Structures are given as structure tokens and as C-alpha cells.
Amino acid sequence: MTPKEIRTQTPHHDLPGGQVNLLGAVSEVTPSATLVELGGARLLVDCGAPNHDHGWELDGAARKAEAVLLTHAHFDHVGGLVDLIDGGFDGPIYATGATHAIARILLRDSVRLEGARRSEVDAFTKRLDALARPVSYDAPVTIAGPSGSGVTAWFREAGHILGSASVELEGAASRVIVSGDLGRPNSPILRDANTSWRNHRPVDLVLMESTYGGRVHKVEGESLADSLEEIINRSLQDGGHILVPSFAIGRVQLLLYLLDKLVEAGRVKELPVAVDTPMGLRVTEAYKDYKKLYDREAVQKMAAGDDPLDFENLFAVNRHRDSLRLAGVETPMLIIAGSGMCTGGRILGHLRALLPVPETDVIFVGYQARRTLGRRILDAAGSEVEETVWIHREEIPVRAHIHQLHGLSAHADQAELTGWFGAIPDARALGLMHGEGRAQESLAQAVQRLTP
Ligand SMILES: [Zn+2]
Incomplete structure (x- = not known):
């Protein structure tokens, strides 16, 4: 079903009883960090950093988060955790077990590359492990906010790398889905992205990646x-x-x-x-x-x-x-x-x-x-x-x-992205992210064509 509204290159989205702010990946394939305020809780979905960029700094708003949810363990989705934790973040980090395991490998390496001694790398890992909350696919996780009723989160298969997930969030006043990076159907090893969503209430906002929103992969x-x-x-x-x-x-x-x-x-x-x-x-x-x-x-x-x-x-x-x-x-x-x-x-x-x-x-x-x-x-x-x-x-x-060798892409193409979105019943608004402007425009048109 075509959503009432499709927004491209938009950093801020209002929700009934909340809001969503993209702290990265608004109009480019750059590190993702999305602050979702819902049910009185402030949640950071992903906390990415660019690879080996010494001038980079984490957006200050990310530090307001009470909990982090990771969609998958690519550096542009987890690399900022070093900065976040070094800055004093001590809330829970929710992700699938596989995402935690891979992120741990990556972040240890990142701390080491920054010149830390072995003991410092181990100390960081210890702090990271203490915050890790592994979750299972499709199992509800309750995240209480300091005020309000809190949020329930579900991690749904995204088929991008092992452990990757889309995050579904539901509070008393609204419901949000953040796609994370979406993989191609029929990719080796990986299960296909989830396409069976509950249909008990509308989704107020779907945030979808658009890396290859303007492309068609030729090889199956x-x-x-x-x-x-x-x-x-x-x-x-x-x-x-x-x-x-x-x-x-x-x-x-x-x-x-x-x-x-x-x-x-x-x-x-x-x-x-x-x-x-x-x-x-x-x-x-x-x-x-x-x-x-x-x-x-x-x-x-x-x-x-x-x-x-x-x-x-x-x-x-x-x-x-x-x-x-x-x-x-x-x-x-x-x-x-x-x-x-x-x-x-x-x-x-x-x-x-x-x-x-x-x-x-x-x-x-x-x-x-x-x-x-x-x-x-x-x-x-x-x-x-x-x-x-x-x-x-x-x-x-x-x-x-x-x-x-073509076709080994970890990202869904235009038809695969519209297919993923089309499976969500009753989405009120669609926000495109994690893609260049032209890719977002092209994908927006393709979504509009879903229903005349
Ligand atoms: Zn990725």
C-alpha cells in the first residue's frame, strides 16, 4: 500500500507522542545513528562511525540516549560505540547475539588501531560486554524509559549480514520500523529479510535504507x-x-x-x-x-x-x-x-x-x-x-x-526495497535514509508506483 507521505533526505520526523531524529545517513551512505523518542524513552538505533576518520566526532544528541539498539555489526552502524562508551554511556545495548559477537571483534580492533595498549583494549571490551543485551529474533524486549510507559522492541531478520535486523518499536502512542541495511533475497547463507508483519495497528513511520534505491542488480x-x-x-x-x-x-x-x-x-x-x-x-x-x-x-x-x-x-x-x-x-x-x-x-x-x-x-x-x-x-x-x-x-x-563478479551485493536493489516496504501493512509515512539524494528520489517514485 502506498503510504500517505514519502519523505526523502529528511532529518526530523514527528510522531504521535514522540519524534525521530537522524543524526547521520540523511542523504548519503554515511554512518547511521537514529535517535527515536517514544513512550518516554530515548533510544539510539545504531551508532556508526566512518572507517579510520580521525577528525570525526559523534553527534552530541546521541549521548542523550538511554539505550542503544544495533541493527547489524558493520562499522558504519556500530563504530561510534567506542566514542559513546568512552563518553560515559552506561545504558543497555540491545542486538542479536551474532551482532554483538561481530561488533565486539570490530570494536576491539578499532580501539587497538587508535593506539590503545592491550590492557586498555581489554578494559574497553569489559565495559562493552557489561552493557551487551543479546536478544532473539522476533522476541519482544521491553525497554522502560525514565518517564512514561516505555517501549517494546522486536528485532526482525534483515538478511544483510549474519545477525542483521530491522528494529520494530512500539509505544503507547506510536509504532515505528527502522529497516537497518536490507540484504538481497536468496543471498548465500543468509535468510531473507522479514516480510510478515503484524497487522494490529498502523505503522506511523517506516525508515528505510536506500543505498541502491536507484539501481537494479542484474545477477540473481x-x-x-x-x-x-x-x-x-x-x-x-x-x-x-x-x-x-x-x-x-x-x-x-x-x-x-x-x-x-x-x-x-x-x-x-x-x-x-x-x-x-x-x-x-x-x-x-x-x-x-x-x-x-x-x-x-x-x-x-x-x-x-x-x-x-x-x-x-x-x-x-x-x-x-x-x-x-x-x-x-x-x-x-x-x-x-x-x-x-x-x-x-x-x-x-x-x-x-x-x-x-x-x-x-x-x-x-x-x-x-x-x-x-x-x-x-x-x-x-x-x-x-x-x-x-x-x-x-x-x-x-x-x-x-x-x-x-556482479551480484554479490549485501544491499537490496530498488525492486527488492519496494518489495520489502510493500509487505508492511498500513504504513502512514515512509522516510528514506542511508542513500544519496538521487537514489532516494528514484526509490520514492518506485514506491509511489506500488499502487496507482
Ligand atoms: Zn551494512
Whole structure:
């Protein structure tokens, strides 16, 4: 049903008996933090920060929150917790168990990167653990405010990364749904986003992400393994290494799942796979701790005795000095390393060593933003003449084969977003967030077309 009102790029929303203020992600894909005042309680849904941005500061209004609810453990949704807790926040932090587990890995790493000593990292983790309130999907959680009747919260599957949720909030005077980031239907490992909502009263406000609100993904989730198989087998013909730059959270695990599928079915043979990202390895362990959240296909694999994130010839590379040795290994191997857009991490060393080698193949499995090394490599590959890129102040010729695997997006596209919204009965207002202006406008028009 079309809502009475669709708002784009709007930071403030009034509610019956409350209000919602977006402290980030109003008209861009920037860190999310949404302050919801409802039933006399002040709740912060997500508390994100940009990656490694030293000039960034948390919006002061976030510090007024009495409780935090996390939709999922990407840094742009949880990274600000370090600042919030250091500033004295001591309220409960509600999230699914998987989100808590992954956020803990991320935040420890973030505190360490800021230069904290081991004892300080441990002290922060102790404070974080004391505030953590793990919740189950679809189970009501009562959050009392200092005044008023309080709020009941539900965490509904969002299908974006393991543990991801949309948050449904209900107070005496109003009802709100915050989508969080929404994944694509039929994504490997992950269950699809929730589409069965209770229909007992109208939803006063739905806040929906719009990252890909203006786009249509061409590749269906089911055909991803076919595309990956084709690229790998083509890459293997000349006997060079295959490099896969990848985000550590969510993406590494999807890749392992697809590779497991190909290896177990004999579609890719005798290819050693190295996971050369300590963060990716830790998050993969967290995924394995929450197997109960996997989708049906993954659960069936487990029932048949297959660990869907593990297969023969899969190697974990924890130590930096082992990472340095990989490029020199003579037989071809596939190396998964961070970061996803080649802006840092161990992939840089591999690219420096192997981009000049014509037998090398690089497979990009995600979007490459402007001004990143990943984008420069992609652009160089499309050029008629031999191009170079700069890595660690060294000019490196791009002679490797460059591929892009489409469809492995963690975000729903326009039709999938309108589909998600369309399943909510009787939404009075829709606010779009976490997307650029043009994406929001395009998505708003698509929602309007839902019913003439
Ligand atoms: Zn996300």
C-alpha cells in the first residue's frame, strides 16, 4: 500500500507522542545513528562511525540516549560505540547475539588501531560486554524509559549480514520500523529479510535504507556460483595466482560459501584457497558460532555433514610473515585478502607483487568507489595501453587480468526495497535514509508506483 507521505533526505520526523531524529545517513551512505523518542524513552538505533576518520566526532544528541539498539555489526552502524562508551554511556545495548559477537571483534580492533595498549583494549571490551543485551529474533524486549510507559522492541531478520535486523518499536502512542541495511533475497547463507508483519495497528513511520534505491542488480543470487566458477576456471588456465580483495564482514563468508559449493561439487578442482585477513577469519568463526541463523540451504548442507564455510585446501593465514610468503608460492592459489576496495590491508602487498605478472587474475567482488585503488585498477584494465597504479609510493604496471563478479551485493536493489516496504501493512509515512539524494528520489517514485 502506498503510504500517505514519502519523505526523502529528511532529518526530523514527528510522531504521535514522540519524534525521530537522524543524526547521520540523511542523504548519503554515511554512518547511521537514529535517535527515536517514544513512550518516554530515548533510544539510539545504531551508532556508526566512518572507517579510520580521525577528525570525526559523534553527534552530541546521541549521548542523550538511554539505550542503544544495533541493527547489524558493520562499522558504519556500530563504530561510534567506542566514542559513546568512552563518553560515559552506561545504558543497555540491545542486538542479536551474532551482532554483538561481530561488533565486539570490530570494536576491539578499532580501539587497538587508535593506539590503545592491550590492557586498555581489554578494559574497553569489559565495559562493552557489561552493557551487551543479546536478544532473539522476533522476541519482544521491553525497554522502560525514565518517564512514561516505555517501549517494546522486536528485532526482525534483515538478511544483510549474519545477525542483521530491522528494529520494530512500539509505544503507547506510536509504532515505528527502522529497516537497518536490507540484504538481497536468496543471498548465500543468509535468510531473507522479514516480510510478515503484524497487522494490529498502523505503522506511523517506516525508515528505510536506500543505498541502491536507484539501481537494479542484474545477477540473481542463485547464479552467483555459476559466475564465480566461470571466472575461476578461466583464470586457472594460465597458471597464475587469483587475488580477491574482499570486505572482512559478510563478504568473506559469502565467498567461502560459494567456493565450498564449487569445491564440494567438483566444479573447481585442486585450488588452494588462502583467507589472508585476520579480521575475516575471526568474523568467520563468529558466523560458525551462530549457525542456527543460517538459511535453509546452508542448514541442509550441515545436516549432510558439510561445513558450508570450510572445504579441502582452505587455509587460514593469520601471521603477517605467512602472508608475505603467499605471492612466491609457485602453484596457483586463490588469495582472499582485505580490504574490499584495496584501500589498505594485506591485499596491497599481493597487488604490488602480482599486478605486473600477466598470469595473475584479480576478481573484484564488490562495488569500487571513486578515488579508491580498486577503482583505479578496474579503470586501468579497461584501457587500450598499459596503465600503472601507485601502491606504497611505487608505480606498478597493471598486466594482470581483471574481472568483476556482479551480484554479490549485501544491499537490496530498488525492486527488492519496494518489495520489502510493500509487505508492511498500513504504513502512514515512509522516510528514506542511508542513500544519496538521487537514489532516494528514484526509490520514492518506485514506491509511489506500488499502487496507482
Ligand atoms: Zn551494512
